Amino acid sequence: MTDLIEVRAANLLGAPLDWAVAMAEGYKRDPEQLTGDGVTVISPKGTFTSVSIHGAANGFGFRPSTNWDQGGPLIDKHNGSVQHNQSFITSACYSGGPAGAGVWCYGPTALVAFCRGFVHYKLGDTVQVPKELMP
Numbered sequence: 001m002t003d004l005i006e007v008r009a010a011n012l013l014g015a016p017l018d019w020a021v022a023m024a025e026g027y028k029r030d031p032e033q034l035t036g037d038g039v040t041v042i043s044p045k046g047t048f049t050s051v052s053i054h055g056a057a058n059g060f061g062f063r064p065s066t067n068w069d070q071g072g073p074l075i076d077k078h079n080g081s082v083q084h085n086q087s088f089i090t091s092a093c094y095s096g097g098p099a100g101a102g103v104w105c106y107g108p109t110a111l112v113a114f115c116r117g118f119v120h121y122k123l124g125d126t127v128q129v130p131k132e133l134m135p
Contacts, residue, residue: 004128009120010105013112015053015133017065021074021115022051024122027062029130039130053133064115071111078118082110097121 012020015038022041030040030048038052041062050061064071075082079099086093097104097117105120107113119127 003131006126007129016129018063019051020119020127021064
């Protein structure tokens with residue numbers, strides 16, 4: 001098992017954010033994985049996939065914070081919303097989160113904002129992320 005580090009949900013981006021979304025959605029880490037270029041996770045339905053820095057950068061694996069085919073349905077599933085605000089600073093021009101969240105989070109894209117808000121709502125202000133997923 002890998003070392004975990006604590007990160008604020010509002011600061012998550014890329015593979016660490018995708019990992020946190022997976023945990024918030026009920027995915028589990030593959031207990032048989034010992035090494036590799038990322039982390040294998042198992043969905044609640046038993047489907048294996050990966051979360052990795054390489055996958056986040058090159059378009060494969062579980063990456064709801066950058067892939068609308070994965071992140072978009074999460075917004076619908078959790079009755080979420082995202083709002084664009086031109087008065088926000090450039091690096092955080094969207095806010096978002098699921099229905100019922102008392103706090104929305106900000107992000108540079110709609111998916112990042114929603115995913116951060118979702119993680120904050122489900123897992124709290126700080127989350128544990130595998131150290132190998134950190135840039």
